Amino acid sequence: MSENLSSGSSNIHEYTVSELSGALKRTVEDVFGHVRVRAEISGLKRAASGHVYLTLKDDKAVLDGVMWRGTADRLSFRPEDGLEVICTGKLTTYPGRSKYQIVIEAMEPVGVGALMALLEERKKKLAAEGLFDPARKRPLPYLPSVIGVVTSPTGAVIRDILHRLRDRFPVHVLLWPVLVQGETAAGQIAAAIRGFNALPENSDIPRPDLLIVARGGGSLEDLWAFNEEEVVRATAESAIPLISAVGHETDTTLIDFASDQRAPTPTAAAEIAVPVRAELIAYVDDQERRIKRSLNRSLVDKRERLAGLSRGLRDPASLIAERVQHLDHLESRLRQSVVGNLNFKLQLYTGAAAKLRPQLLDRSLQQYREKMIVIDRQMARSIGIKQERAGDRLNSAVRLLESLSFRRVLKRGYSIVWDETGKPISSIKEATAGKSVDVEFADGKSAAVFADGSQMGGKSPPPKPKAKKTSPQSKQGRLL
């Protein structure tokens, strides 16, 4: 058996280990000379030489990989553990260790999403450390005399910055040239920031009082160096105020959160960094003019006040004189007012006296006299009229009286018997025998004496009507 075995094995070519390893190497490199592999990075190490060693893995297998320095520097992003990438390269073996590995010639992250996720995660982590804390941010100097610029020495960015600085305020610019893209970019940028900060106060190189870290626009991968932790940390730690100006306005990298001020573009960073010199010169000149003007005005004011005060102080006697004058004035006014008052009263009196003339009385007397004449005439006229009317009434009354008079009755044959006292006798009882009476007829009176009553009894009624008519007659007689 063993012979068979040995003879059997003797039919097979016998390699030395080196030969076999070499053959394997050739086969592997031949067959897998150009492969693309998708994997997650783990165990990434950067050697001092600049080469990068890492392991590519998926859920079941691992593959060692190496990226030579030249390749690593050209990468647009910085690979790190956990990042999913697609690597292009060739497989090779390492006979000395019985290993095989992939030599990575190109590497790209799998999709922007992966980078964004990484970015978000890193942002959270650094924020949690307080690197983005607003309290950490330092105010920018108003007028920096030396500005340190960390950027590529070639390209538009440094030119844009220098142009804009020249337009506004020419200053001393110290450029720290760095790569702004690739594997080593982040390290260079961080070193430049730290380097500026480390400059001693009194060295040949003046220490900038403001830093600008800048890069032009590009893809997320192009700007990746400015998302690297070491750059963010160096920025946050910088004692010199720092303006970040990476990419265009819409690009935001982690350095922007850690910097003291973010500028949307490199040109804008220059505008933020310095004021406009011409405006400042004009402003300072204006301040000086205001000082001069204020001082002049103040001097004029004070001079006027002094003059005013010294006028008041110059002659104390003038104060007294003024009072005396015032007193005199008051006195004279007093006198004037007494005299004036008298004069006034006098005038009133004179006026009143002048009005007291006899003519005034004469006039009113005359007036009364005239009035009296008028009234007199009126009275005479009125009385005349009244007399006339009274005469008329009298006549008519006389006529009426006459028409009613008992004498008319007498004319018709009646007589009135009057007693001795002059009263008419109207009753038989008064016709006592022997009584003397007067009998009145229409044309005269005749004395009579009553005879005996019995003889004359039949004749008593006629005196009755006579008697009846005596009362109006007597009345009338008395009236008349």
Place this chain on the structure above:
Amino acid sequence: MSDPNSQKIPDDIAKMSFEEALKELEQIVEKLDSGQVDLDQSIEIYTRGSHLKQHCDAKLRNAQERVDKIVGRNGALSTEPADIE
């Protein structure tokens, strides 16, 4: 300022940054503008104001563009003029 004082700017002003000097200059302007300053003091602060103005002026007018780049040789840093354009 062409007066003879112009040569001797006080040390404390000479050490000031532009911003500090400007701020004090503005304060002086405000103070004098208010008219609340007595005469001796106003002349004193006027003199100071003109020194501050000279200092600001010098900072503004003496500024000149200069562009250097950092060069590292054997771990030591130095500068050399940068020829950007």
